[in-house]
Amino acid sequence: MLKDITLGQFFPGNSPIHRLDPRAKLVAVIAYIVALFTSQGFLTYGICFVALAIVVKVSTVRLKALVKGMKPVVFILVFTAVVNIFYATGTPIFSIGFLTVTYEGLLRAFFMVIRILMMISCTFLLTYTTSPLALTDGLESLLGPLKKLHVPVHELAMIMSIALRFIPTLIEETDKIMSAQRARGADFETGSLVQRAKALVPLLVPLFISALRRADELATAMECRCYHGGDGRTRMNELHYRPADTVFLICAILFAVAVAVLGAFGY
Amino acid sequence: MSVPILETVHLSHVYSEGTPFRHVALDDVHFAVQPGEYVAVIGRTGSGKSTLIQHCNGLLKPTSGQVLFSGEDIWSSKERTHQVRFQVGLVFQYPEYQLFEETVYKDIAFGPGNMGLPEEEIRRRVLEAAHFTGLSDDVLERSPFDLSGGQKRRAAIAGVIAMEPQVLILDEPTAGLDPVGAKQILDNIRAYHQEKKAAVILVSHSMEEVAREAQRLVVLREGKIALDGSPEEVFAHGDELESMGLGVPAMTAVFARLRAMGIDVPASVYTVEQARDAVLAALRRKEGRPC
Numbered sequence A: 001m002l003k004d005i006t007l008g009q010f011f012p013g014n015s016p017i018h019r020l021d022p023r024a025k026l027v028a029v030i031a032y033i034v035a036l037f038t039s040q041g042f043l044t045y046g047i048c049f050v051a052l053a054i055v056v057k058v059s060t061v062r063l064k065a066l067v068k069g070m071k072p073v074v075f076i077l078v079f080t081a082v083v084n085i086f087y088a089t090g091t092p093i094f095s096i097g098f099l100t101v102t103y104e105g106l107l108r109a110f111f112m113v114i115r116i117l118m119m120i121s122c123t124f125l126l127t128y129t130t131s132p133l134a135l136t137d138g139l140e141s142l143l144g145p146l147k148k149l150h151v152p153v154h155e156l157a158m159i160m161s162i163a164l165r166f167i168p169t170l171i172e173e174t175d176k177i178m179s180a181q182r183a184r185g186a187d188f189e190t191g192s193l194v195q196r197a198k199a200l201v202p203l204l205v206p207l208f209i210s211a212l213r214r215a216d217e218l219a220t221a222m223e224c225r226c227y228h229g230g231d232g233r234t235r236m237n238e239l240h241y242r243p244a245d246t247v248f249l250i251c252a253i254l255f256a257v258a259v260a261v262l263g264a265f266g267y
Numbered sequence B: 001m002s003v004p005i006l007e008t009v010h011l012s013h014v015y016s017e018g019t020p021f022r023h024v025a026l027d028d029v030h031f032a033v034q035p036g037e038y039v040a041v042i043g044r045t046g047s048g049k050s051t052l053i054q055h056c057n058g059l060l061k062p063t064s065g066q067v068l069f070s071g072e073d074i075w076s077s078k079e080r081t082h083q084v085r086f087q088v089g090l091v092f093q094y095p096e097y098q099l100f101e102e103t104v105y106k107d108i109a110f111g112p113g114n115m116g117l118p119e120e121e122i123r124r125r126v127l128e129a130a131h132f133t134g135l136s137d138d139v140l141e142r143s144p145f146d147l148s149g150g151q152k153r154r155a156a157i158a159g160v161i162a163m164e165p166q167v168l169i170l171d172e173p174t175a176g177l178d179p180v181g182a183k184q185i186l187d188n189i190r191a192y193h194q195e196k197k198a199a200v201i202l203v204s205h206s207m208e209e210v211a212r213e214a215q216r217l218v219v220l221r222e223g224k225i226a227l228d229g230s231p232e233e234v235f236a237h238g239d240e241l242e243s244m245g246l247g248v249p250a251m252t253a254v255f256a257r258l259r260a261m262g263i264d265v266p267a268s269v270y271t272v273e274q275a276r277d278a279v280l281a282a283l284r285r286k287e288g289r290p291c
């Protein structure tokens, strides 16, 4: 159950998408999201869909994994669809009580759902094909210029990579503590909401204590290895920008511009 | 033989079924414990020991097969599974990480409290469990997080003992403790075993430990029971144990070598004390002989 969380999961592989520089992928994802938000009609959404389909195919990420990632957002999707169906003015099709379903509403709901699905797919594609380490390195490198404005870019990237690294560890720990308390008769599943919230105390206290202990140990371990922040720190795996990355990036940006222009004309 | 208090019948467990990470952790295991018996489960890392004992009190559900408590399936109803958790007390590896209450007393009382016992009965059990684990009264009023590692471990074990289970299962209770702390805990467990006539299942990596404590050894290999018998019978398969990455107690190995050299010493020697006695006996025999 807890093990099924796919947040920030990485599926190692060796596809061309896996091999791309994380910076190129990050920028491409942003370009793609811009393209999605400037899309207006069937043509532009169609182009976005085809582009995504090609990248998914090349990445060798299994469709099942993508669909599994969608599960948590089903509620948001349904909510968006319902709101959009009823809150648009235009040609009415039928009405239930005071609610009127319009042709425009249906179309907008459809596009909205597609937009969210494709947006999530492309971000999942990023995390599925990029190791968390490469991702934070890429982010740090991209945000590098902000250091001039005294934004603690390195520290933020470090926090992010540590957080990502510890998600599975904490999930495992939660499982373990839950089993141990269950063995003492704790019941996490039945009872009223208040009872269930109370039942969480024996789980949360040990979990927080262990998280704090881990944080403390990690800090000591980092200091023992002379970690003193980002200045002057070199890396074992430098990011190397290759010509292929440039080609991919140019394609992504051209794609976004093209979609934006088509969108501006209402296609 | 009487009805086993705990028994697994054709028990199999598969982790992550239907994914590339599919792993058969237990394969058709038949494991039975008689009331009041002291059994040790040994096996190298990943052999399925923890998986097996988590089936014994219904924390894991068998992929196939059954787990019987007093001859009845523990999964027959939800209520029964819940009740069996109090009858089969399970102490996890590094149990000190499950402490959460403000005082040691309250933490030990968590299990009995979940059983719905009256206040005086809880009090009696907490004090008795503290006595079994050698925790003094002033420790009971302290925060569990201020105790030493060994004390924390004993407080956590007391939390399970306080439920007065008929079967007490411990997963490597001495891991990471110094020899004195380890011996204390084993003595505590034995005291509970003897006074309450409870069955004990001890999971351990130390051959000396299991040879000294247990009446019966069960050896797991890749999710199957490889050997099952008295320490004498099991350690007679020294080579087989060696091939499983386990080996025999150091003293047993020394005495096997002595026997191979033609010296008349017994084979069933596991501890330093037994070795001392055996050597003294052999010397006495030799001196008695005319040169």
Ligand SMILES: Nc1ncnc2c1ncn2[C@@H]1O[C@H](COP(=O)(O)OP(=O)(O)OP(=O)(O)O)[C@@H](O)[C@H]1O
Pocket (backbone or CB within 6 Å): B015, B016, B023, B024, B025, B043, B044, B045, B046, B047, B048, B049, B050, B051, B052
């Ligand atoms: N939650 C899980 N999901 C998937 N596989 C698991 C899980 N728990 C254990 N396993 C696998 O099942 C096998 C048996 O594990 P188990 O924990 O029972 O071994 P063990 O004998 O207790 O080992 P150790 O001596 O290291 O504690 C191992 O190969 C392990 O990788």
Ligand SMILES: [Mg+2]
Pocket (backbone or CB within 6 Å): B049, B050, B051, B093, B171
């Ligand atoms: Mg184990």
